[in-house]
Every structure is written in C-alpha cells, then in structure tokens.
Amino acid sequence: MKTCLVVDDSRVVRKVARRILESLDFEIIEAVDGADALTVCRGAMPDAVLLDWHMPMMDGLEFLKRLRKEPGGEEPAVVFCSAENKAERIREALDAGANEYIMKPFDGEIVVAKFDEAGLL
Amino acid sequence: MNAPDLDFLCALVRARSGLMLTGERGFFVETRLAPLARREGLASVSEVIERVMREPSGALARAVVEAMTVQETAFFRDRQVFGALASTVLPALGEAKPTGLRVWSAGCGQGQEAYSLAMLVDEADRPLPPIEILASDLSTAALEKAQAGIYTHFEVQRGLPIRRLLRHFEELDEAWRVSSALRQRVRWMRLNLIDPFRVDTGYDLILCRNVVSAFAPDARVTTLARLEQALAPGGRLVLGAGEPAPDGFEPVVGSPCVFARSGEHQIIIAA
Numbered sequence: 001m002k003t004c005l006v007v008d009d010s011r012v013v014r015k016v017a018r019r020i021l022e023s024l025d026f027e028i029i030e031a032v033d034g035a036d037a038l039t040v041c042r043g044a045m046p047d048a049v050l051l052d053w054h055m056p057m058m059d060g061l062e063f064l065k066r067l068r069k070e071p072g073g074e075e076p077a078v079v080f081c082s083a084e085n086k087a088e089r090i091r092e093a094l095d096a097g098a099n100e101y102i103m104k105p106f107d108g109e110i111v112v113a114k115f116d117e118a119g120l121l
Numbered sequence: 122m123n124a125p126d127l128d129f130l131c132a133l134v135r136a137r138s139g140l141m142l143t144g145e146r147g148f149f150v151e152t153r154l155a156p157l158a159r160r161e162g163l164a165s166v167s168e169v170i171e172r173v174m175r176e177p178s179g180a181l182a183r184a185v186v187e188a189m190t191v192q193e194t195a196f197f198r199d200r201q202v203f204g205a206l207a208s209t210v211l212p213a214l215g216e217a218k219p220t221g222l223r224v225w226s227a228g229c230g231q232g233q234e235a236y237s238l239a240m241l242v243d244e245a246d247r248p249l250p251p252i253e254i255l256a257s258d259l260s261t262a263a264l265e266k267a268q269a270g271i272y273t274h275f276e277v278q279r280g281l282p283i284r285r286l287l288r289h290f291e292e293l294d295e296a297w298r299v300s301s302a303l304r305q306r307v308r309w310m311r312l313n314l315i316d317p318f319r320v321d322t323g324y325d326l327i328l329c330r331n332v333v334s335a336f337a338p339d340a341r342v343t344t345l346a347r348l349e350q351a352l353a354p355g356g357r358l359v360l361g362a363g364e365p366a367p368d369g370f371e372p373v374v375g376s377p378c379v380f381a382r383s384g385e386h387q388i389i390i391a392a
Contacts, residue, residue, distance in 0.1 A: 085274065085292075086292065087287055087291075087292050090283060090286075090287060091287060094283065094284065094287075100282065100283055101283040102278065103274045103278060105274075105275075106278065107275070109279070110275070110278045110279070113195075113278065113279065113280060114278070114283075117282045117283075
C-alpha cells in the first residue's frame with residue numbers, strides 16, 4: 001500500500017483529503033505544518049505528499065525546499081494543495097520541486113486526476 | 122413531472138438533436154431545465170414545457186433542446202487517446218500531407234476538446250504542418266463559452282496538468298482564459314449534426330466523441346455517414362471510449378478510439 005502524507009493546518013481539510021485518498025488505497029499520515037511533516041519524512045519517506053501552503057511554524061514552500069535536500073527527499077511526489085491560485089506563485093511551487101498543484105477549493109475528482117498526473121495511481 | 126410532459130419532451134429532443142434520453146429521464150430533465158426556467162423568469166419546469174408545447178418552433182424550444190444536449194467534459198478526456206494523437210496520429214497525418222491539416226471537433230461542447238488539440242499542436246516536438254481546427258456544436262450557449270475560452274478553477278482542473286495550465290492559460294480574476302494564440306487556432310460554428318449540414322469535406326481528422334452513442338439509431342447512422350463524407354482520403358475518425366467502429370471503418374492498431382476507413386489503414390503506416 002502506498003503512503004501519503006497529508007500536510008494541512010486545517011483539521012477539516014485533512015479529514016476530507018484522508019477520505020478521498022483512502023478510497024484510492026493510500027495509507028494516510030497526517031502532519032499539521034511543515035516542521036511536523038519534515039519530522040515524519042526524516043523517519044520514513046512517504047510515496048506522496050499532499051501539501052498546503054500557508055501554515056504556522058513552517059509553510060509548505062519552505063518544507064518542500066528542505067524536503068528536496070534531504071537524503072531520499074527527491075522520491076516523494078509532492079502535490080501542492082492551496083488557495084494560493086496566482087500563476088506566479090504556482091510557478092514558484094513548481095520550481096521548488098512540486099509535481100502537481102491543486103487549487104482550492106477542490107473535490108475528489110480533481111484529486112484523482114492530479115494524483116494520476118503525478119504518476120501515483 | 123407527469124408522464125405525458127416527459128414523453129413530449131423526449132420526443133422533441135430526439136427529433137431536434139438525435140439525442141435519445143434514457144435512464145432517470147425525469148430527474149435529468151428537471152436538473153437541466155430548472156436553471157433555464159429561472160433564467161427565463163418562469164415559475165417551474167412544467168411552465169417551460171407548457172410554453173414549448175404551445176410554440177414548438179420557438180426560441181424557448183431551441184433553448185430547451187440545447188440545454189438537454191450539453192455534457193460536462195474535461196480537457197484531454199481519455200488521456201491515452203490524446204497521447205496517441207500526439208505521438209502517432211498527427212505526425213503520420215502531417216507527413217502524408219505536409220501542406221496542412223484540417224481537424225474537426227464535432228460536438229465540441231464548451232471547447233475543451235478543441236483546445237486540448239490546439240495545445241498538442243503547440244507542444245509538438247517536431248513541428249506539424251499548419252493545422253486548421255473547426256469546432257462545432259448544437260448549443261449556442263456552449264459555443265459562446267468555448268469561444269470566450271474562460272474556465273473556472275474547477276473546470277481547468279478537470280484533465281489539465283498544472284504545467285499545461287500555466288503554459289496555455291492566463292489568469293483572470295477568479296478564472297483562467299485560454300491564451301489568444303490558442304484561441305486564434307480554432308474556428309467555431311453552430312451545427313446540428315442531424316440536420317442536412319454542409320461543411321467542407323477534406324477533414325484529415327474528425328473527433329466526434331461520446332456524441333453518437335447517445336443518439337437514436339437512425340440519427341446515429343445518418344450522422345456517421347455524413348462524418349464519413351467529410352473525412353479526407355487517409356483521414357482518421359476518433360470516437361469516444363467504447364464506441365464501436367462505424368460500418369466501413371476499422372480500428373487503428375495502437376491508437377485507442379481511432380478509426381480508419383477499411384483498407385486505408387496500412388497505407389499511412391507504411392508512409
């Protein structure tokens with residue numbers, strides 16, 4: 001079973017994402033911000049990361065930059081999931097190593113399509 | 122909705138568009154016509170139907186038929202099909218006809234298919250010959266949206282990888298607009314596939330996906346025969362997933378949903 005780390009400071013979003021991704025047969029790990037997520041990744045790299053942008057402690061972009069410098073940190077497919085919907089900001093996330101990008105609000109169908117694009121299904 | 126109303130409506134839609142409604146017809150009709158009733162300032166769907174019965178050739182009847190035919194769709198719907206178009210079908214057609222290719226998206230809805238094709242052309246590794254894209258649909262409302270090329274966050278996330286979004290769209294306030302370069306590639310036309318239509322012949326590639334399988338049998342046969350007439354020698358016809366090869370056509374091996382006239386298939390491969 002593939003693992004997906006869901007990183008979002010909103011419990012509601014984590015819950016919604018968990019429900020969608022579990023239906024796609026992912027085992028879910030949750031993290032509440034970038035610092036928390038980095039700790040998880042240092043323990044064991046997940047196959048996928050669904051990543052919010054704006055979070056307390058460490059934001060999604062900072063987490064992504066640090067993740068890609070970790071040993072094995074190139075491996076996980078990272079799908080950003082953010083209300084940050086400006087083209088310039090999206091490009092910034094891709095340049096930092098994101099594989100795909102979901103603009104909030106989203107639904108299950110979009111998550112499936114984007115995970116498929118990222119080669120995760 | 123009562124049964125006579127529903128039967129009247131289904132017969133009207135079938136006669137005007139070829140579309141045969143099946144399954145939960147009552148529910149389908151309600152969901153499609155409720156927005157139309159609101160827009161027209163009518164109290165209910167029943168009132169819409171009553172007016173259409175009084176004036177079956179009027180503008181409202183036409184709007185009703187159009188509202189029933191439009192389908193939600195996605196960019197690059199059936200990715201393998203677009204993969205085959207990009208890697209094999211378009212390059213082979215281009216080699217056979219370097220002077221230029223003509224492509225027709227028949228039943229283009231809100232334009233996602235035509236723009237997906239335009240993106241493929243733009244992204245081609247080896248430049249393709251000049252390509253003219255015609256996109257036609259029965260619905261004026263769908264065509265207006267297609268031509269404007271403006272899609273919501275939800276719509277652009279259906280089938281469109283993020284890099285393609287950034288490459289081919291520009292941001293509008295709460296939406297995205299297809300780049301003007303792409304919009305200029307497509308010509309839009311209102312066309313009812315079951316009316317005796319006159320389009321130019323000589324289309325090298327015709328896409329008519331998930332359209333005729335919803336048609337009544339006679340409408341399906343007529344429409345496919347007309348598409349065949351519009352197809353250039355050596356041309357390719359693309360149907361929706363699961364739609365069978367029309368008479369006189371055979372599947373192109375390795376390209377899902379792509380058909381060639383029987384006997385023509387090998388020629389292009391050899392070229």
